Amino acid sequence: MKEKFYLTTAIAYTSGKPHIGNTYEAILSDAIARFKRAEGYDVFFQTGTDEHGQKIEEKAKAAGVTPKEYVDKVAGEIKGIWDLVGVSYDKFIRTTDKDHELQIQKIFRKLYEQGDIYKGKYEGWYCTPCESFWTESQLNDGKCPDCGREVKKAEEEAYFFKMSKYADRLIKYYEEHPEFILPISRKNEMLNNFLKPGLTDLCVSRSSFKWGIPVDFDDRHVVYVWLDALSNYITGIGYDADGNSTEQFKKLWPADVHIIGKDIIRFHTIYWPIFLMALGLPLPKKVYGHGWLLQEGGKMSKSKGNVMYADDLVSVFGKDAVRYYVLTAMPQDNDGVISWEAMTEKINADLANVLGNLVNRTAAMSNKYFGGKVEDGGVSEPVDEDLKAVVLAAYGKVKKKMDDYRVSDALEEIFTLFRRANKYIDETEPWKLAKDESNFGRLKTVLYNLTESIVIGLSLLYPFLPDSAVKGAKQFGLDVRSFGELGKFGLLKETTVSKEPEILFNRFDIKEVTAKAEEIAAKQVAANEKSKENGDMKPQIGIEDFAKIELKVATVVACEKLEKSNKLLKLSLKIGEEQRTVVSGIAKAYSPEYMVGKKLVVITNLKPAKLCGVESQGMILCAENKDGELSFLSPERDMEDGSEIF
Ligand code: MSP
Numbered sequence: 001m002k003e004k005f006y007l008t009t010a011i012a013y014t015s016g017k018p019h020i021g022n023t024y025e026a027i028l029s030d031a032i033a034r035f036k037r038a039e040g041y042d043v044f045f046q047t048g049t050d051e052h053g054q055k056i057e058e059k060a061k062a063a064g065v066t067p068k069e070y071v072d073k074v075a076g077e078i079k080g081i082w083d084l085v086g087v088s089y090d091k092f093i094r095t096t097d098k099d100h101e102l103q104i105q106k107i108f109r110k111l112y113e114q115g116d117i118y119k120g121k122y123e124g125w126y127c128t129p130c131e132s133f134w135t136e137s138q139l140n141d142g143k144c145p146d147c148g149r150e151v152k153k154a155e156e157e158a159y160f161f162k163m164s165k166y167a168d169r170l171i172k173y174y175e176e177h178p179e180f181i182l183p184i185s186r187k188n189e190m191l192n193n194f195l196k197p198g199l200t201d202l203c204v205s206r207s208s209f210k211w212g213i214p215v216d217f218d219d220r221h222v223v224y225v226w227l228d229a230l231s232n233y234i235t236g237i238g239y240d241a242d243g244n245s246t247e248q249f250k251k252l253w254p255a256d257v258h259i260i261g262k263d264i265i266r267f268h269t270i271y272w273p274i275f276l277m278a279l280g281l282p283l284p285k286k287v288y289g290h291g292w293l294l295q296e297g298g299k300m301s302k303s304k305g306n307v308m309y310a311d312d313l314v315s316v317f318g319k320d321a322v323r324y325y326v327l328t329a330m331p332q333d334n335d336g337v338i339s340w341e342a343m344t345e346k347i348n349a350d351l352a353n354v355l356g357n358l359v360n361r362t363a364a365m366s367n368k369y370f371g372g373k374v375e376d377g378g379v380s381e382p383v384d385e386d387l388k389a390v391v392l393a394a395y396g397k398v399k400k401k402m403d404d405y406r407v408s409d410a411l412e413e414i415f416t417l418f419r420r421a422n423k424y425i426d427e428t429e430p431w432k433l434a435k436d437e438s439n440f441g442r443l444k445t446v447l448y449n450l451t452e453s454i455v456i457g458l459s460l461l462y463p464f465l466p467d468s469a470v471k472g473a474k475q476f477g478l479d480v481r482s483f484g485e486l487g488k489f490g491l492l493k494e495t496t497v498s499k500e501p502e503i504l505f506n507r508f509d510i511k512e513v514t515a516k517a518e519e520i521a522a523k524q525v526a527a528n529e530k531s532k533e534n535g536d537m538k539p540q541i542g543i544e545d546f547a548k549i550e551l552k553v554a555t556v557v558a559c560e561k562l563e564k565s566n567k568l569l570k571l572s573l574k575i576g577e578e579q580r581t582v583v584s585g586i587a588k589a590y591s592p593e594y595m596v597g598k599k600l601v602v603i604t605n606l607k608p609a610k611l612c613g614v615e616s617q618g619m620i621l622c623a624e625n626k627d628g629e630l631s632f633l634s635p636e637r638d639m640e641d642g643s644e645i646f
Contacts, residue, residue, distance in 0.1 A: 002042035006252040007033055008233050010260040011050040011093065014074035015059055020338060021293045023081055023310040024326045028290060028407060029259045030087045031327055034463030035402050035410075038483045044252050046236050047082065048093035049075045053225040057211035067211040071096060081310050085319055086466060093236040095213075095228055104228050105216040106241035107279065108159075108204075112217070116278045117159050119218075122203055126154035133208050159205035159221060166274040167199050173273065173283060182288045182405060183333045186265050194270055202271065230272045233258065234281065241279070255284040257405075265289040288405050291335040293326060296342070308338060312520045316340075316513060320465040321347045321505065327464055328408050340517040344508045351505035355418050355472075361425060362450045363475050363501040369434050369443060374451045374476065375494035377444025383427050384449055388489045390420040391453045395486040398460055407464075414460050421453040451476050452492055459486060468504060475501040550605035551621075551645035552576070553635055559592040564612045571595060571620070573602060576642020580604075583616035589630040601633045601645060 009029045012022050026047060033045040051071040060070035075094055082089065093100060111117040124133045127144035133156060134145065144151050174180060174187060174195075181187040205221035206212060212222025231239075233255055238246030260268055268287045276283055295308060313322045325343045328350075330336030366374050394417045401410035428446045433439040455473055459480040462469040473480045477495040485491060557579070558572040567585045569592060582602060601621040608617050621633045635643070 002040060004044065004251055004256075005036045005041040006044045006046075006237070006255045007036070007257045007259060008045075008236075008255055009047040010258075010264060011048040011095065011229055011232050012078055013053075013056070014049045014051045014071040014078065015055055016074060017077050017309065018081060020308040020310050020313060020326065023085060024293045024330070024336075025259060025261060025290065026082050026087045027085055027323050027326055028330075030085075030089075031323075031407055031464045032257075032259070032402070032405070033088060034466065038463055039399070040483070044091070044237065044248075045089050046091045046093060046233070047087065047089045048091070048232060048236065049078055049095065050225070050229040050232075051075065051094055051096045052212040052222070052228055054206070054209040054211070057209050060211075068096065084314055085310050085323060091236050093232050095232060100232060100235045101213050103235040103239060103241060104213045104223055104231055107231055108215055108223055108227070109217060110241045111161065111275075111278055112159070114278070115162075116165070117161050117204060120158060120160045120201075122156045122158040124154065124156070125151040126156075127151045156207060157221075158203050158207065159215065159218075160201040161204045161227075161275075161278075163199040163202050163271075163274055166277050167195055169277055170270065170273055171195055177283075177285075179286060180283070181265070181269050182286060185333070186262075186269070186289055190266065190269050194266060199270070226267055226271060227275065230267065230275060233272075233284070234276075234279075239281075254282040257286040257288055258284050259288050259290065262289045262291055291330050291333065293330060293336045293338050296337055296339040306521060307524065308340075313343070316516050317343060317347060317508065318506070320468040321351055323465055324351060324411070328411050331408050332404075332406050340513050341510060344510050344513045347505070348507050350415060351468075352507040354415060354422060356503065356505040356507075358418055358422050358425075358450075359454060359472050359475060359504050360501060362447065362454060363497045365430050365434075366447050366451070366476075366497045367499065367501075369430075369440075370447070372497040372499060373494065374448055374492070374497060375444060376448040376490070376492075377441035379442040379445045381428075381442070383424065384445070387420060387424045387449060387453060391417055391456050392487065392489055394456065394460060395483065411464055414457055414464075417453065417457045417460070421450055421457070424450065424453070448492070451478075451495070452489055455481060455492070456486055456489070459483070471502070472504050474498065475504070547646075548605075549603060551601055552604050553639050553641050553643040553645065554580075554600055554602045554620075555641040556595045556598045556600065559595040561587055561592055562612050562614065568612060569595065570614055573600075573618070573620075574641050575602065575604060576640075578642070580617045581615065582618045582620055583611040583614050584620050584622075586620075586622060586630055586632065590632070598632070599634050599639065599641065601635075 007029060009025050012018050029045065029047065033043050037043045049071070056071060057067050060067040063070055079092055082092070095101075108117065122133070124135050125139055126133055127147065127149060132144070132146065133154070134151060138145055139151065140148070142151075143149060171191065174191060178184070178187075181190065204224040204227050205215055206224060207221045210222065212225060213228055215221040215223060234249065234253060237252045238249035239253070240246070258268055265287065268289075273283045295306065310322060317325075325346055326336070326338070328346065329338055366372055394413060397413040398410045401407070401413060430443055430446050433443040433446065455476060455478050458469040458472045462480045469480050475498045477497060478492070481491070552575050554573040554575045556571050557574050560570050562568040562570050562583065565587070567587050568583050569587045569590065571582050571584060573580050573582055602618045603621070604618050606619050608615050610616070622630045623633065624630055
């Protein structure tokens with residue numbers, strides 16, 4: 001029976017379309033999954049989306065849709081991108097799947113009933129207008145980090161998990177399983193920075209927002225998003241907290257490896273193992289925290305138009321070229337860098353020049369000299385032995401790197417094989433052999449050896465660049481071989497090369513690529529502007545919401561600058577019979593003298609607020625363009641102050 005291998009990716013947040021960094025992880029895991037399948041394992045590969053939490057609730061609100069509508073759209077985009085880059089997952093789990101939600105409720109209840117979760121008090125700072133809880137360290141100069149207003153000390157009921165109870169067991173597990181965390185350097189960090197100083201109990205419920213899985217016995221609370229998300233690794237394969245787990249779960253758990261980014265190692269090597277211990281389940285065999293794929297010149301930002309998305313990259317370079325770049329860009333233990341220029345260079349150098357050339361030259365020579373027929377001519381020379389040695393050693397070397405999750409190094413080994421084969425062409429000079437019929441036996445052997453080398457190399461390449469490997473082998477009328485067959489050189493009897501071999505990899509012109517990248521950037525900036533203009537950031541409201549705002553025409557009767565501020569003007573407004581003071585941030589756009597006598601629009605039922613020590617009793621309306629220029633609003637023709645606006 002085949003040995004099982006269960007691997008997972010982190011589940012991506014559905015807060016927005018995933019960039020190439022998130023997509024990297026899916027491609028990396030896919031290469032590992034395909035490699036294990038080729039080695040004969042019974043692989044189960046799970047990926048998916050992490051869909052709950054306050055951030056997503058807020059994003060949905062801003063987009064004017066329900067959270068479910070929002071996550072449905074983004075989860076669809078994520079799945080679409082995974083499919084586009086060829087991620088061969090067996091299961092795509094969503095944390096809004098009903099069976100997952102049910103299990104999370106059961107897990108929470110089980111942990112509560114057995115005493116690992118208890119109800120306690122969460123102390124923090126509360127901002128009433130924002131309805132938000134903040135910890136001391138989140139505050140900004142002691143004020144609400146969102147709105148800058150005063151916060152007050154408050155308590156909230158919450159559920160806590162007894163983390164400390166399991167710390168010693170986890171330390172012991174680390175000691176007995178030195179292979180548990182990869183890279184190894186992160187193990188000491190977890191031990192010394194978190195486990196040994198002592199774990200505090202973890203707050204595992206929230207009541208300040210609604211978009212989560214309700215605690216079924218206390219539905220004012222939703223389950224903490226990390227308890228919900230981490231559990232996907234067991235719920236996705238059929239775990240049941242009541243003891244009725246599926247056969248699939250019994251077969252697959254514990255996971256062989258969780259593949260995640262370096263930023264979430266702590267969640268996977270401290271929280272997750274402790275939750276599992278509490279559930280009485282074995283721990284995953286390995287957690288591999290890969291480095292990050294970063295963009296040259298700083299952070300990706302939609303407003304700058306420099307976010308790199310897999311679909312844009314695939315539209316320019318093609319799927320396998322994108323897979324190749326990201327898989328080689330990241331040596332283990334390090335971050336990788338991505339840019340349009342670096343991609344163009346690497347793809348041209350390795351895929352077009354090394355592999356593409358090798359395949360095209362070999363196929364073209366077989367066509368030219370032997371009408372496409374490839375067979376061993378039976379004339380060997382010592383140089384063949386060196387080629388065969390390199391080709392036959394490749395599988396072992398690649399396997400060793402893959403066992404250590406050194407995917408970039410594994411690809412380097414495969415390209416060593418292709419480079420050696422190119423060198424063999426230079427050494428044997430087939431075009432010279434072709435000049436004299438008496439050398440045809442030798443020429444046949446040379447082309448045969450090249451074809452064997454290529455098909456073995458492509459078979460090894462299959463897990464990384466599946467389409468190109470198959471397409472390359474097809475040019476020689478062959479299929480890629482199973483890994484079990486890679487220990488032999490000379491399996492091929494004879495074959496016929498395709499008459500019109502297609503170019504396997506294009507060579508890209510940096511100027512053309514840069515022009516396309518600029519086009520993509522411009523589209524991104526425009527789409528970003530449009531979404532802002534469309535007010536995508538604000539939810540739709542009913543007329544009853546608008547009716548709550550009291551707007552009136554006012555005349556500015558006096559105006560002065562506020563001493564303590566270079567932004568604020570203090571305006572005295574006449575609104576019919578009434579006079580009011582309003583403080584407004586328009587000092588950079590208007591002088592006090594200019595404002596006196598002007599008619600403008602003011603919100604009169606806004607709660608008063610103190611700004612630089614002055615109470616502002618309303619707010620005037622202004623328009624702001626994308627360059628930050630301001631213009632206050634005035635009635636189109638003269639209207640007496642106090643007139644209502646609706
Ligand atoms: N939802 C959590 C994971 C929960 S797992 C139970 C999360 N989501 S994420 O969308 O922010 O990130 C998904 C994965 O992508 C994480 O493993 C993260 O480390 C990884 N990456 C995010 N940005 C990345 C790069 N720039 N480069 C490589 N990986 C990146 O975290």
